[in-house]
Amino acid sequence: MRFKISSIVEYTALLLKKYNELQQTQENNIYRIVEIKQSLSGRYRIIIQVIGKSSIIECSPEEIVAVDWLLEGFSKKDIRTITYFACEQIKKPNYKIMMQEFCEKLNRMIFKLKEAESDALVIKTANQIVMDKELINKLSKEDINSISYIAGYECSQDAIYFCKKNIK
Numbered sequence: 001m002r003f004k005i006s007s008i009v010e011y012t013a014l015l016l017k018k019y020n021e022l023q024q025t026q027e028n029n030i031y032r033i034v035e036i037k038q039s040l041s042g043r044y045r046i047i048i049q050v051i052g053k054s055s056i057i058e059c060s061p062e063e064i065v066a067v068d069w070l071l072e073g074f075s076k077k078d079i080r081t082i083t084y085f086a087c088e089q090i091k092k093p094n095y096k097i098m099m100q101e102f103c104e105k106l107n108r109m110i111f112k113l114k115e116a117e118s119d120a121l122v123i124k125t126a127n128q129i130v131m132d133k134e135l136i137n138k139l140s141k142e143d144i145n146s147i148s149y150i151a152g153y154e155c156s157q158d159a160i161y162f163c164k165k166n167i168k
Contacts, residue, residue, distance in 0.1 A: 030073035033081060041116045042092055044085045061086035094138035095122065097146065109150045113139075126151035 034056065035047040046064065048057045064070055065086045071079060098121070099112040111129060113122040122135070129135055130151045136144060
């Protein structure tokens, strides 16, 4: 087997180029994920360490994804992990039905919704919730189904009452 010297030089140059690219990507990795915690409310928190230091930061995946320079300091695998948890967070509803009760004074069902992060209560009728697009987009599909059913039922009862009243 005879090798040409020019092909060996080209191969060595290619290896050196790939090695330099690898070194540069490793130098860009400033942060690494140490731990991922999930709170009782289902929210994720990511524990980040500055590589080579004992500095530790705790952030939510959405906070990290929102800051370009911070995200660029992670390895590709860490970015994939952070993005996955940020997407999981987005899918989760921000509000949950805690209680529903009939209010005789209003002749309507009243819903008490709890915000996941702050535990704040929002008290509204089904019709008010259905009309608030921002709020309804922050509910689970099951809760939206329940609220929409009741809003539709109440609207149909109002129409029946209105028709009976005007026919007489």
